[in-house]
Amino acid sequence: MNIVVGNVKGGVGKTTSAVYLAAAAAARGRGPVVLVDSDPQGSAAEWLEQSPLDGVELVEAPSERTVIRALAGSDGTVVVDTPPGDERIVRAALRRADVVVIPTRAGGVEPTRVLTTLEMTPEDVACGIVVCAARLGTNDLEATIEDWSSAKVPVWGVIPERVAIAAGPAARISREGLEAYQDVLRRAVRAAAR
Numbered sequence: 001m002n003i004v005v006g007n008v009k010g011g012v013g014k015t016t017s018a019v020y021l022a023a024a025a026a027a028r029g030r031g032p033v034v035l036v037d038s039d040p041q042g043s044a045a046e047w048l049e050q051s052p053l054d055g056v057e058l059v060e061a062p063s064e065r066t067v068i069r070a071l072a073g074s075d076g077t078v079v080v081d082t083p084p085g086d087e088r089i090v091r092a093a094l095r096r097a098d099v100v101v102i103p104t105r106a107g108g109v110e111p112t113r114v115l116t117t118l119e120m121t122p123e124d125v126a127c128g129i130v131v132c133a134a135r136l137g138t139n140d141l142e143a144t145i146e147d148w149s150s151a152k153v154p155v156w157g158v159i160p161e162r163v164a165i166a167a168g169p170a171a172r173i174s175r176e177g178l179e180a181y182q183d184v185l186r187r188a189v190r191a192a193a194r
């Protein structure tokens with residue numbers, strides 16, 4: 001199963017979500033698990049070099065050609081981190097996705113970039129949103145969840161803002177974060193099977 005994590009907007013939580021989803025897939029025994037870093041910045045690759053994850057293999061694929069090859073078929077779970085800018089790479093990944101996870105933030109200017117990402121995804125591919133670094137109990141968050149529900153875009157998860165998650169590779173995978181992303185993974189897998 002190819003799970004593509006994408007949003008054309010930068011800094012929303014793509015890399016964090018891709019790493020945690022790969023960790024969640026490995027913890028669930030959905031192996032072999034491959035984390036594909038298609039971002040030329042190599043943030044996911046750096047993360048795993050500094051802090052390897054049990055049962056997750058890293059593949060760097062920072063071009064259209066290499067990401068196509070990396071998504072060419074696997075018996076396990078492939079999670080792809082995508083760059084914010086390079087539309088060719090993002091499109092190549094989205095076209096080969098079984099399911100697309102779109103990290104976003106609560107509030108403001110976020111929706112238009114999510115919609116752009118949804119438009120780039122083939123129509124028959126299931127997509128869901130993950131609200132990252134969320135401040136639980138805020139009006140902004142409630143409004144964001146309501147807006148996506150009325151737009152008929154499923155919200156697969158709300159990941160709370162946590163220091164342990166923000167620490168990235170400098171800390172261990174946060175248990176709370178892992179549990180939240182395991183729920184996201186479960187919903188994504190269920191949606192892909194439909």
Ligand SMILES: Nc1ncnc2c1ncn2[C@@H]1O[C@H](COP(=O)(O)OP(=O)(O)OP(=O)(O)O)[C@@H](O)[C@H]1O
Nearest residue numbers: 010011012013014015016084133160161162165166
């Ligand atoms: N749940 C969270 N709690 C706290 N901080 C978070 C959380 N999720 C993500 N962040 C932080 O938000 C910032 C952006 O996250 P990340 O690097 O994953 O985004 P990105 O979409 O991959 O960015 P880019 O577009 O540059 O690749 C990082 O500093 C990350 O640590």
Ligand SMILES: [Mg+2]
Nearest residue numbers: 014015039043
């Ligand atoms: Mg990133």
